[in-house]
Amino acid sequence: xxxxxxxxxxxxxxxxxxxxxxxxxxxxxxxxxxxxxxxxxxxxxxxxxxxxxxxxxxxxxxxxxxxxxxxxxxxxxxxxxxxxxxxxxxxxxxxxxxxxxxxxxxxxxxxxxxxxxxxxxxxxxxxxxxxxxxxxxxxxxxxxxxxxxxxxxxxxxxxxxxxxxxxxxxxxxxxxxxxxxxxxxxxxxxxxxxxxxxxxxxxxxxxxxxxxxxxxxxxxxxxxxxxxxxxxxxxxxxxxxxxxxxxxxxxxxxxxxxxxxxxxxxxxxxxxxxxxxxxxxxxxxxxxxxxxxxxxxxxxx
Numbered sequence: 001x002x003x004x005x006x007x008x009x010x011x012x013x014x015x016x017x018x019x020x021x022x023x024x025x026x027x028x029x030x031x032x033x034x035x036x037x038x039x040x041x042x043x044x045x046x047x048x049x050x051x052x053x054x055x056x057x058x059x060x061x062x063x064x065x066x067x068x069x070x071x072x073x074x075x076x077x078x079x080x081x082x083x084x085x086x087x088x089x090x091x092x093x094x095x096x097x098x099x100x101x102x103x104x105x106x107x108x109x110x111x112x113x114x115x116x117x118x119x120x121x122x123x124x125x126x127x128x129x130x131x132x133x134x135x136x137x138x139x140x141x142x143x144x145x146x147x148x149x150x151x152x153x154x155x156x157x158x159x160x161x162x163x164x165x166x167x168x169x170x171x172x173x174x175x176x177x178x179x180x181x182x183x184x185x186x187x188x189x190x191x192x193x194x195x196x197x198x199x200x201x202x203x204x205x206x207x208x209x210x211x212x213x214x215x216x217x218x219x220x221x222x223x224x225x226x227x228x229x230x231x232x233x234x235x236x237x238x239x240x241x242x243x244x245x246x247x248x249x250x251x252x253x254x255x256x257x258x259x260x261x262x263x264x265x266x267x268x269x270x271x272x273x274x275x276x277x278x279x280x281x282x283x284x285x286x287x288x289x290x291x292x293x294x295x296x297x298x299x300x301x
Contacts, residue, residue, distance in 0.1 A: 007250055009046040009054055013037050015249045016058065016073060023257045025180045025242060029066055036061055051075055051252040067273055069240040070215070070258045079251040087254040088246045089124075092155075096123045101131030102155075105148070106138055113295045114142030115288065118163070122155030122216045125162055129195070132159070136166040137196030144204035144295035147220075150234060150284050154215025157188055157243065163220060165191035167229060169201035174223045177243060177260045185263075201229060204298045206291040209234040209276060210284035215241075219262065221276045226266040231294065233280040234287035241272035 017034035024030035040046060040061055048054050055075035062071040080087035096102060105117035116139050122128065139145055145167075161174055171192040176185045199205070207221045207230045218237045224230035242258030249255050262270040282290050 007049070007051055007054065009048070010041060012054065012073075012249050012253060013041045013046060013058070015247075016255045019247050019249075019255055019257055023180065023245065023259050024071075025178075025258050025261050026066070027180070033062060033065055033071075036065070051250055055253055067239075068242060068258060069238060070242045070244040070256060072256045073249075074246070074254045074256060076252050076254060080248050080254065082248045084245065084247055087248055088256070092121060092123060093127075095120055096127055102128050103131045103135040106135045108142065109146075109292055111292075111296045111299060112143035113146065113292055113299075114139040114144070115146045115148055117148040117151075118217070118220075119149070119152040121153055122159040122163070122220070124156045125158045128156075128159055129162060132163060133195045136163070136194075136199065140166070140197040140199045142199070142203075143299055144206070145199050146206045146208060146288065146291045146295065147230070148208045148288065149213050149217045149221055150208050150210040150287065152213055152217035154217050154240070157216055157219060160216050160220045160223065161188050161190050162194065164223060165194040166196075166198045167201065167205060167224065168227075169198075172227065173265045174227075175219060176263045176265065178263060179260045186260075204295050205230040206295060207232045208284070208287045208291060209237050209278055210287075211235045211238060211275075213237040213276070218271050218276050222264065222271050225276065225279065226264050231280060231291075232276060232278045233291040233294070234278050234282060235284045236277055236281075237271065237275040239271055239273045239275035241270035 017037050020030045020034050052075040055073045058073040102123045107115045168190050172190045175188040225232050241262045243260045244256045244258040246254045246256045
């Protein structure tokens, strides 16, 4: 790990404000935030000499207007390249390599109930398709399935659609993303065919959530819940529904800016700010036992 880097805040703030005004999905809010950052800079609020401290201060201000948790100035201990998205991708790759490809747990509980933990992220599909397929194919023989998203911080919407392909019986409209610059919508559908065996759309399915479950992991829980396919057990999730891109603005700093908004075809809205509300609220630490009990009761009935 490198020593915190001293820096001049002004260039970082200027570039962050520019990226906001050019890319944030809500242009009026972008102008408001850019003005806030420049005013705070003039007031001396960002007079710190290390990148980590600046990241904390700026992130708090970025999220102070509309609470968008995807708006961040992220600190990276190791220097990152200036290529767009490179900082986040490098960090994700390290986690992918140390988490069995994003499937750290597959277990058979009593009564034929399987648990598949997905975390710490839903990694890009070109990386994650093989481990996800192996885990979900193995779990396909279970009588009931629990998908554990309690420690999942988000990831790739394409990976959400891939996972849903194992949990539904037919190709299904999951979500639509609307991008800044027009009303162009990009629909997300579950795949009509996936490698390996499917758990399918009829056996009992439970999703575990926590107050740390975020972003694409929330989409997975929300999509399945809105379709009536899964029962969500646990805590209300963090509430981040906006897909974002990342830009390096300093060797140790990356600004992430939401560039779209999600609209669910069933609810007509999303989980931004509100989180996914569990069907069965309980402490996250108790949710696995609770879901297992629910599954056994349903199978017995």
